[in-house]
Amino acid sequence: MKKMLLALVFIAQAATISIAAETDKETKEDIARHRAIAAAHENAAKCREADKGEEVCNKALQTACKGLAIGKFCGMKHEH
Numbered sequence: 248m249k250k251m252l253l254a255l256v257f258i259a260q261a262a263t264i265s266i267a268a269e270t271d272k273e274t275k276e277d278i279a280r281h282r283a284i285a286a287a288h289e290n291a292a293k294c295r296e297a298d299k300g301e302e303v304c305n306k307a308l309q310t311a312c313k314g315l316a317i318g319k320f321c322g323m324k325h326e327h
Contacts, residue, residue, distance in 0.1 A: 291308040308320065
């Protein structure tokens with residue numbers, strides 16, 4: 248009985264460590280996505296500062312954000 252209990256404890260610990268590792272991996276991926284989205288928005292701001300048209304800059308933003316965020320404005324839209 249003690250061996251079975253000990254085995255269950257080890258299994259539970261292994262599962263906890265596995266879940267923590269997966270969560271850490273997901274967190275790192277999420278951070279990388281946020282940085283990529285932020286870089287795309289920074290480039291869009293620089294595009295606008297360079298007096299390029301809104302349509303041109305939005306198209307570049309959409310291209311840079313493809314597969315990163317939801318919506319055609321890379322997960323962020325503000326009013327004009």
